Amino acid sequence: MREFNEELIQFIDASPTPFHAVAWLAKMLECHGFIRLEEDQVWNLEEDKDYYVTRNDSSIIAFTYPPCAEKGYTIVGAHTDSPHLRLKPNPLTTVAGVKRLGVEPYGGVLLNPWFDRDLSLAGRVVYLEGDVRREALINIASAIAVIPSLAIHLDRDANSSHSINSQTDIVPIIATGDVDFEHFILSQIRENTTGLTLLAHELSFYDTQKGSFVGVNEEFITSARLDNLLSCYVGMSALMETSYPMMVACMDHEEVGSDSHVGAGGTFVEETLRKIAGESFTTLMRRSLMVSCDNAHAQHPNFPTKHESEHAPLLNQGVAVKINSNQRYATSARTQGRFVQCARSLHIPIQTFVTRSDMGCGSTIGPITSTRLGVETIDVGVPTLAMHSIRELSGVSDAYGLYRILMHLGDF
DSSP, X not given: OHHHHXXXXXXXHTXXXXXXXXXXXXXXXXXXXXXXEOTTSOOOOOTTEEEEEEETTTEEEEEEESOBTTTBOEEEEEEOOOOEEEXXXXXXXXXXXXXXXXXXXXXXOOXXXXXXXXXXEEEEEEEEETTEEEEEEEEOOSOOBBOOOOOGGGOTTTTTTOOOOTTTTSOOEEESSOOOHHHHXXXXXXXXXXXXXXXXXXXXXXXXXXXXXXSTTOOEXXXXXXXXXXXXXXXXXXXXXXXXXXXXXXXXXXXXXXOSTTSTTSSHHHHHHHHHHGGGHHHHHHHOEEEEEOOEEOOOTXXXXXXXXXXXXXXXXXXXXXXXXXXXXXXXXHHHHHHHHHHHHTTOOEEXXXXXTTSOOOXXXXXXXXXXXXXXXXXXXXXXXXXXXXXXXXEHHHHHHHHHHHHHGGGO
């Protein structure tokens, strides 16, 4: 379990953006013999071989072949994106003698923890080299920015009633001297930028602090982007070790609604499955099971009343099955029963999560993919604290437990 979690942390540290996560997962798959496919080509799939395909370099689907005739696929769904601060297209401004980079919140980001952190930039850039348009991933190794808090002397109500204006309060500063921003970004591609012209970018700020084990007994994992790179890693690790027909789909844009050509609301998963199944697509969907893996809210020890006591997942007490009668989660009694039976056979504890009836409920890719594909689905997740913060926390045993369940679920 320790080795599994150490590799999980290494993956998250190396994946500050969905682009980097997909690149890392693709390398991991290829090291295990998976063959890359291209969406715009004809697929000639061979039995007992493993494949993967990407879209936009920010979503990835991997699968064994063929699916089981009786049980179809166990399809694990997760998402590659996390709430963060996205760089605006023309970001550079000067105020009070410092250079700043304008940002836009991506998804439901918790803004307070972004103050006073060592920040860096990563993502994708599109540029011209002469007359040739090219793309590159960049990840600036050093901290280049910070968002300084306003001193308590200038805001006496900061600890009681301060709110954050996402346009004016959460702007990273990068320098006091002159900055040629285009040159700086292009220099991350190569030292000599002669002949290069920046066309566009998708760049995100991230905290440079690495993930780590925390606690007297090191029972916690604390890291950025646990939601939901943890599930991506767990799903892919299970896929590479299972002996059952399985597919893993790690999709972008979940945190902003999934409605894009690379999101769960798009065509990527459906088109991939139709290429695999051909005229047997409907039969395959009737016999398959979708496991939507997305972190669950653990009961917060300082705010216990935010949970209903009978449905409050605890850290290191097992994977949480998410249930919502209004279909914000796609779990049914049938899919829950299958999942719980598998967990019990492995002696892995299971918890249930139901949002308080007087509080709103988030959603996942589960209901979206279930609706689009017509596949029976269960929503599960590793209990997590500080979700959508710049740094989140989970228990060391829960991700490993989910990994073991996914490896064996095809037998139930």
